[in-house]
Amino acid sequence: MQSRESTGRAALMAVAALVGMVWTGAASAHHSFAMFDSDHQVKVTGTVTRFDWTNPHIYLFVTGGEAGKDAKPMLIEGASPGILNRIGWKFNMVKAGDKVTMVIAPLRSGEPGGLLKEIKLSDGRVFNNGGFAGPSQISLKDEK
Amino acid sequence: MNARIRGAVAAACAAVTLAALPALAAAPAKVGPVPKVEGVFFSGTWEDPFPQEVLRDPNAPPVQRNTQPPVPFNDKAKAEMAARRAKLAQSKPTELQGGAACMPGGFPGMMGPVFPLEVLQSPGQVTIVAEAFSQIRRIYLNEKQLAFEDAEPYFWGHSVGHWEGNTLVVNTIGLKDSIRIGGGPHSDKLQVNERMTVTSPDTWEDQITVIDPEYLTGPWTYTIKYVRRKDYKINEYVCEDNRLYLDPATGQQKLRLGE
Numbered sequence: 001m002q003s004r005e006s007t008g009r010a011a012l013m014a015v016a017a018l019v020g021m022v023w024t025g026a027a028s029a030h031h032s033f034a035m036f037d038s039d040h041q042v043k044v045t046g047t048v049t050r051f052d053w054t055n056p057h058i059y060l061f062v063t064g065g066e067a068g069k070d071a072k073p074m075l076i077e078g079a080s081p082g083i084l085n086r087i088g089w090k091f092n093m094v095k096a097g098d099k100v101t102m103v104i105a106p107l108r109s110g111e112p113g114g115l116l117k118e119i120k121l122s123d124g125r126v127f128n129n130g131g132f133a134g135p136s137q138i139s140l141k142d143e144k
Numbered sequence: 145m146n147a148r149i150r151g152a153v154a155a156a157c158a159a160v161t162l163a164a165l166p167a168l169a170a171a172p173a174k175v176g177p178v179p180k181v182e183g184v185f186f187s188g189t190w191e192d193p194f195p196q197e198v199l200r201d202p203n204a205p206p207v208q209r210n211t212q213p214p215v216p217f218n219d220k221a222k223a224e225m226a227a228r229r230a231k232l233a234q235s236k237p238t239e240l241q242g243g244a245a246c247m248p249g250g251f252p253g254m255m256g257p258v259f260p261l262e263v264l265q266s267p268g269q270v271t272i273v274a275e276a277f278s279q280i281r282r283i284y285l286n287e288k289q290l291a292f293e294d295a296e297p298y299f300w301g302h303s304v305g306h307w308e309g310n311t312l313v314v315n316t317i318g319l320k321d322s323i324r325i326g327g328g329p330h331s332d333k334l335q336v337n338e339r340m341t342v343t344s345p346d347t348w349e350d351q352i353t354v355i356d357p358e359y360l361t362g363p364w365t366y367t368i369k370y371v372r373r374k375d376y377k378i379n380e381y382v383c384e385d386n387r388l389y390l391d392p393a394t395g396q397q398k399l400r401l402g403e
Contacts, residue, residue: 035397050403054384056246061403075387075401082259082275082379083197113401131199 033132036077036105036115041137042066044114046074048098053091055080060116062100075113076104079130089127098122101143103136179267182285183307186342189378190370191260212366215326221359224329236395242322244397246383248277250299250323251316252336252352255368262378270305270312278381281316289315292332299323301336312340331358346372 046064058078065071078084081091094100099122104114116129117136126141194200194207217225243249255261259275270283281300289304295318296302305314316336325334339351347370354364387400 032397035399052385055381056243056383056386059387073402075399077387077399079197080259080381082381085379086376087198107399109398111399111401113399128199131196133199135199135202 033105033115035108037108038105038115038117038134041103041105041117042114043101043103043138043140044074045099045101046071048094048096048100049073050096051094053081055082058084060094060100060102060119062102065112072112076102076116077114078116079133083130083132084127087128087130093121101140103138103140181265181267183265183270183312184310184342185265185345186340186348187263187265189260189262189373189376190257190348191373191376192257193369193371195260196258210366210368212326213364215328215354215364216361217326217328218359218361221328225327237390238392238395240388240390240397244386244388246277246386247322248279248299250279251281251301251319252325252354253323254279254281254300255350255352257368257370259381260373260376260378261370273378275378275381277383283312283314289317292317295332297321297332305338305340310342312338312342314338314340325354325356325359326364329359330356333357334359 044062044064044066046062048060048062050059050061052059052061057080060076060078062074062076063071064074081089085091101120103117103119105117106114115133117133118126118128118138118140120126120140120143128136192210194209200207239245241247248254254274254276255272256274256276261275262273264271264273268285270285272281272283273279279300281303283303283305285304286306287304290302297320298318299320301316302318303314303316305312307313314337316338317334318332319330319334319336321330323330334354334356337353337355340348341351342348349367349369351365351367354360388397389400390396391398
């Protein structure tokens with residue numbers, strides 16, 4: 001049996017080995033995060049057109065983009081509902097029509113999408129995207 | 145008793161019997177209290193003391209996470225893994241597999257615990273539910289383990305256990321070939337022995353020992369610690385759609401972007 005997932009897992013294991021430990025078998029990786037560029041995160045603003053609260057990931061469909069660039073339809077991936085529930089999210093806290101600001105790790109392919117790092121809702125509340133997605137390079141908490 | 149009276153009595157008896165039949169059929173089954181549940185109490189919801197799914201403050205002091213020693217693969221296992229890697233490097237995958245295809249990780253990986261676990265104790269059985277992929281394993285108490293040749297390969301195997309003081313001793317066999325052990329292969333002689341020790345009302349640990357005479361040079365043992373989460377209710381988890389597909393040109397995973 002072969003899969004991209006196993007390459008992703010192998011990469012994960014390599015990272016784990018570097019820090020002196022290997023944790024195998026516990027991974028619930030649905031895919032490698034290698035498709036997202038977490039080293040070059042960007043801030044995007046836009047309007048939600050659809051919000052999918054599903055496993056293994058939630059998805060935000062947003063028409064928007066970085067400041068000064070044309071707005072276009074984007075797909076933003078979030079963690080799973082279970083992870084997000086425990087860090088304060090709620091299944092109905094985002095609705096079509098909401099304006100949101102997000103920090104994302106863009107797709108390396110250049111396609112309009114990315115992995116969510118942090119989101120600011122129209123009511124000002126800020127949420128992260130759990131431990132697997134990792135920290136945001138830009139804080140949305142302090143900005144207006 | 146004359147013939148007419150005998151006939152009338154017989155008819156009456158038959159009528160009574162016929163009338164009684166449905167009543168008998170509907171007689172309530174014997175019910176009673178739940179039989180005694182053996183062992184020490186560890187039902188409830190549990191998680192990693194430092195759950196990986198929660199983003200930690202990068203400035204917080206480092207924590208001691210559950211760790212595993214290297215898997216003692218033998219030469220046969222190493223050769224098969226090398227061949228698999230070489231094949232993977234050359235070929236272009238055409239189908240999503242494993243978690244990417246929404247398949248559950250199976251045992252012992254489900255003991256992770258990547259997401260919380262729920263332990264349910266009932267008479268003669270301990271059931272462990274993993275939130276991730278709604279995985280379930282049933283441990284039958286005080287039963288004889290199956291023979292290897294009778295153990296149909298399962299994602300979570302076939303588990304039997306018994307209590308020794310505060311420790312539930314569990315043996316599991318019969319895992320599907322697709323379940324990787326520490327990233328490596330396993331044979332149908334694989335056994336996983338667990339010592340689930342309840343260390344306090346709100347903590348337990350699972351010492352897991354993997355034995356496979358065909359692929360390991362010796363036992364592979366590691367321990368997972370759990371802490372109770374009183375306020376947590378397990379979320380449902382159906383792997384509905386991960387919006388992944390393989391790019392036919394490259395074999396790489398891609399996200400399906402449109403609505």
